[in-house]
Amino acid sequence: MTASRIWIKKPLAIFTANDVPAPGGLVIDDGVIVELLDVGQSPSAPVDSTFDAREHVVLPGLINTHHHFYQTLTRAWGPVVNQPLFPWLKTLYPVWARLTPERLELASKVALAELLLSGCTTAADHHYLFPDGLENAIDIQIEAVRELGMRAMLTRGSMSLGEADGGLPPQHTVQTAEAILEDSERLIARYHQRGDGAQIQIALAPCSPFSVTPEIMRASAALAEYHDVRLHTHLAETLDEEEFCKQRFGLRTVDYLDSVGWLSKRTWLAHGIHFNDDEIARLGKAGTGICHCPCSNMRLASGICPTLALEAAGAPIGLGVDGSASNDASNMMLEARQALFIQRLRYGAEQITPDRVLGWATRGSANLLGRTDVGELAIGKQADLALFKLDELRFSGSHDPIAALLLCGADRADRVMVGGRWRVIDGQIEGLDVAQLIANHSQAARDLIAG
Numbered sequence: 542m543t544a545s546r547i548w549i550k551k552p553l554a555i556f557t558a559n560d561v562p563a564p565g566g567l568v569i570d571d572g573v574i575v576e577l578l579d580v581g582q583s584p585s586a587p588v589d590s591t592f593d594a595r596e597h598v599v600l601p602g603l604i605n606t607h608h609h610f611y612q613t614l615t616r617a618w619g620p621v622v623n624q625p626l627f628p629w630l631k632t633l634y635p636v637w638a639r640l641t642p643e644r645l646e647l648a649s650k651v652a653l654a655e656l657l658l659s660g661c662t663t664a665a666d667h668h669y670l671f672p673d674g675l676e677n678a679i680d681i682q683i684e685a686v687r688e689l690g691m692r693a694m695l696t697r698g699s700m701s702l703g704e705a706d707g708g709l710p711p712q713h714t715v716q717t718a719e720a721i722l723e724d725s726e727r728l729i730a731r732y733h734q735r736g737d738g739a740q741i742q743i744a745l746a747p748c749s750p751f752s753v754t755p756e757i758m759r760a761s762a763a764l765a766e767y768h769d770v771r772l773h774t775h776l777a778e779t780l781d782e783e784e785f786c787k788q789r790f791g792l793r794t795v796d797y798l799d800s801v802g803w804l805s806k807r808t809w810l811a812h813g814i815h816f817n818d819d820e821i822a823r824l825g826k827a828g829t830g831i832c833h834c835p836c837s838n839m840r841l842a843s844g845i846c847p848t849l850a851l852e853a854a855g856a857p858i859g860l861g862v863d864g865s866a867s868n869d870a871s872n873m874m875l876e877a878r879q880a881l882f883i884q885r886l887r888y889g890a891e892q893i894t895p896d897r898v899l900g901w902a903t904r905g906s907a908n909l910l911g912r913t914d915v916g917e918l919a920i921g922k923q924a925d926l927a928l929f930k931l932d933e934l935r936f937s938g939s940h941d942p943i944a945a946l947l948l949c950g951a952d953r954a955d956r957v958m959v960g961g962r963w964r965v966i967d968g969q970i971e972g973l974d975v976a977q978l979i980a981n982h983s984q985a986a987r988d989l990i991a992g
């Protein structure tokens with residue numbers, strides 16, 4: 542028997558990510574939101590079950606738009622604890638090259654589980670390592686997503702510019718253009734779902750200006766256009782990267798992006814820190830999305846994303862935790878908290894409100910991924926929800942429940958629903974032995990470092 546019509550009744554507080562309040566809660570039918578209720582209003586038709594949400598703050602499921610799941614195996618690794626991006630990458634590449642299918646499976650499960658427990662229902666990953674034996678990396682990640690019952694945008698990353706040709710990564714970690722494009726086509730054909738309620742989507746994601754050739758950027762853009770999938774890459778993360786682009790291409794980062802056909806609304810960029818006013822205007826006019834990664838940007842001392850200027854220009858803003866070797870957590874609520882704080886340093890307290898930041902983590906992130914069916918609580922949207930309780934010590938004495946989530950540091954959802962299905966109940970993931978996962982993943986992390 543399936544209880545398909547559910548009333549999430551009278552929450553303590555609810556953030557819909559739009560202008561329609563829902564103090565009476567919401568009604569879900571067959572995984573889709575069918576009613577938002579006002580004060581004192583009851584569902585218009587009988588429900589199969591009622592969830593009393595009087596102790597819960599209800600949010601749309603959070604959406605993470607940039608990550609590298611595999612990096613959970615190299616969190617807080619001594620040699621890179623105090624390094625900025627380029628030396629950090631060069632020290633880590635040879636370690637990452639030892640990734641195997643089993644290690645990637647464990648790493649992906651850990652990242653996804655951590656995200657899910659923080660209230661994340663849709664996760665994007667950027668995977669660009671395909672050493673011998675790991676040709677099916679994205680397939681492995683998709684299995685992990687399915688096991689956890691989340692939604693995901695898996696991006697087929699790539700590296701094609703090795704050290705021998707003036708790039709940053711070691712030669713044995715890069716692939717030929719043929720191999721990259723052939724696998725991209727295969728993944729789109731096999732896995733990419735379209736339309737409302739999609740669980741798995743594929744995007745194309747050459748890694749960064751200093752690890753791919755302009756040719757693979759152009760070919761990926763053409764392929765994405767042909768198959769109508771999205772494009773993702775790192776851009777304007779550090780001044781070292783800007784210098785690289787000037788030296789190698791004679792162009793600043795956005796000029797380079799434009800020159801390879803990527804300045805479009807099909808594209809979302811990770812980081813987007815070092816832009817001048819003209820570049821911000823061009824990105825905004827194109828509608829190119831920017832994934833703000835505050836923890837990683839602070840951790841590597843990369844800089845501060847000009848979110849409000851980009852938004853005012855027309856570029857959508859979303860949030861991402863970035864890979865777990867530069868965060869080193871995968872917690873979307875804590876990421877939103879850091880976004881609130883770092884952006885206040887740039888733009889002041891009055892403009893950077895909890896509602897604005899939660900909007901980035903939900904509706905804004907959905908926009909980056911090209912999704913209109915998730916990211917807010919409204920009629921016709923997917924029933925992807927994150928519910929938080931405020932009964933821990935850290936919330937004691939707090940008053941505004943929505944502000945308390947960010948200001949007091951909520952880090953774990955009590956309940957999470959994806960498409961009408963509870964995936965987290967009482968702070969536990971349904972069907973996952975977390976202790977066993979930690980044991981296996983920790984061993985894999987030690988083995989990876991040991992070589």
Ligand SMILES: [Zn+2]
Binds near residue numbers: 607608667863
């Ligand atoms: Zn990244």
